[in-house]
Amino acid sequence: MGRVQKLPYGKRFIELDLNKLGSVQLVEPNPVLNERDEEVIVREALEHPMGSISLKELTKGVKKILIITNDNTRPMPSKITIPAIIRSFYWDERYYDITILIANGLHREMREEEMREQFGEEICSKYRIVNHNASDRTQLFDFGRLSSGNVLWLNKLLVEHDLIISEGFIEPHFFAGYSGGRKSILPGVAGEETILHNHRPENIASPYATGANLDGNPIHKECQEAAKMGKLAFILNVALDRSKKIVGAFAGDPVKAHTCGCEYVKRMMSVAAKRTDIVITTNNGYPLDRNLYQVVKGIDTASKIVKEGGVIIVAAECMEKVGHKNFEDLILSCRSVEELHCKMSSPPSTADKWQVQILARALKKYKIILVSDGIDQALSEKLFLIHAVSIEEAVKKAFSIKGTGASVTVMPEGPVTIPVVNDEIRCLG
The missing domain is CATH 3.40.50.11440 (LarA, N-terminal domain)
Structure with missing residues (x-):
């Protein structure tokens, strides 16, 4: 496979150098060959x-x-x-x-x-x-x-x-x-x-x-x-x-x-995949990555193939920042991931609580690194996320958490991918 992977980010792409990832699994739907108008x-x-x-x-x-x-x-x-x-x-x-x-x-x-x-x-x-x-x-x-x-x-x-x-x-x-x-x-x-x-x-x-x-x-x-x-x-x-x-x-x-x-x-969109220590993904660019509220979808998809205790890197522009005030306020109302998960999993139902519930479920099991121009480090930390200013910085942080020999998946199109777990598949070099 190619050694530079383009990742959808807002209305453009950012490039990820696969040479720095070691053995890597690329998870993306096969291109649809359709020339019809x-x-x-x-x-x-x-x-x-x-x-x-x-x-x-x-x-x-x-x-x-x-x-x-x-x-x-x-x-x-x-x-x-x-x-x-x-x-x-x-x-x-x-x-x-x-x-x-x-x-x-x-x-x-x-x-x-x-x-x-x-x-x-x-x-x-x-x-x-x-x-x-x-x-x-x-x-x-x-x-x-x-x-x-x-x-x-x-x-x-x-x-x-x-x-x-x-x-x-x-x-x-x-x-x-x-x-x-x-x-x-x-x-x-x-x-x-x-x-x-x-x-x-x-x-x-x-x-x-x-x-x-x-x-x-x-x-x-x-x-x-x-x-x-x-x-x-x-x-x-x-x-x-x-x-x-x-x-x-x-x-x-x-x-x-x-x-x-x-x-x-x-x-x-179904693709066979094995679980790895690190998953690098996106929310498939604009308009799906216009705010963090929507980006929970890409995070949840990545959670299907990351090992427990692993790291999810999600690159999302978030031009509208967090996006939903209720969503942001619910996260900021809690002092820990444990408190967040407990509160969001319990009644009553309130606006945007479901999105926080799914995010909290991922945060409880994995470290999540956000690469974003729209959300800075200070806000990321309040939202229980690790911030990175570039995909390169995010990769360095992920390897510092999981070690230099960590297994890696790159899933460029995030929520429009259906990963089907098969832990017998070998990572592609």
């Missing part, structure tokens, strides 16, 4: 939906249509997918009353300039775009109770429109199994009370609530039920390659299309 991939999926009639048929007798989309913490190629969805309607777009609802969940609302970057000028000028606000009860409607007892509060636009469509992209998700599909509804456009119940500590602690797993996953089960009760009728989900280009598209019934997409992503 992105728009063709999407159009073909929409023309041949799974388990559903086409959007052309679905839109025959309706007037008001709601399209639910991701916020800008996801690299969703909406400039391609939203126009393709609308071109699939029975009538010309001028016939319909179309609203685009941003599935912010408990994330902050998107600003106008961010909408223009995510959706493009044409979409922003043509259609009404609404930010979902989970804490604003005036936006919400009570859809009843889920089988778990959770009260299903969803954005009232779902009851004010004739047809509900969602778009999204599928990648491994560290506690919901995979992103996409039903997550557009819960947590995407759900109320705060509903999200907190779904993300409660006992659900996060379930051994089934983990990346690339849907079977027995209590969070996934509740989200899927919420999507059905919310009358989500049709989805378009895409799979992206390492350049964030569309390589697969899955349209149709929310369950069947999403399941097929998850199976595709699992095949595409």
Whole structure:
């Protein structure tokens, strides 16, 4: 393999000299050899939906249509997918009353300039775009109770429109199994009370609530039920390659299309790996590494293949620093990793507690070194992280902790990788 590895970092790459790591295991998905045009991939999926009639048929007798989309913490190629969805309607777009609802969940609302970057000028000028606000009860409607007892509060636009469509992209998700599909509804456009119940500590602690797993996953089960009760009728989900280009598209019934997409992503992103003393990873660059809150996903993926007592190095720009005030405050409220783990693993459920719970779980077992321009050493130490100003400094610190003969994994694409543990695999030299 090459001796210099590029690591995604913000909107650029940083280089890691593999010659200084000794014997190293490189864990990254195989490149997807797909030369088909992105728009063709999407159009073909929409023309041949799974388990559903086409959007052309679905839109025959309706007037008001709601399209639910991701916020800008996801690299969703909406400039391609939203126009393709609308071109699939029975009538010309001028016939319909179309609203685009941003599935912010408990994330902050998107600003106008961010909408223009995510959706493009044409979409922003043509259609009404609404930010979902989970804490604003005036936006919400009570859809009843889920089988778990959770009260299903969803954005009232779902009851004010004739047809509900969602778009999204599928990648491994560290506690919901995979992103996409039903997550557009819960947590995407759900109320705060509903999200907190779904993300409660006992659900996060379930051994089934983990990346690339849907079977027995209590969070996934509740989200899927919420999507059905919310009358989500049709989805378009895409799979992206390492350049964030569309390589697969899955349209149709929310369950069947999403399941097929998850199976595709699992095949595409699964890589055999053995546990090592040190794992060097990223959060796959912008927009996924825009803040530390999101970077927990990359840390959790690395935890799957680092030996207990080992070191995780994560390179993430964190242009928005920590990102979520609740997340930061919860960490800063504790004086030790032990206290953090104990408090975060216990009721009640509060905003962003789940993210801290997963971080605390990793901190309890491993040393975590953060390479970041956005978060300095003083703040890193308060967050129980070891700071490094460069990847070279981080590597030196890791070897000083584990010794010069420590085994090393490099996982360049972090949370979009599915490492499958096989301790019989030999490290590649």
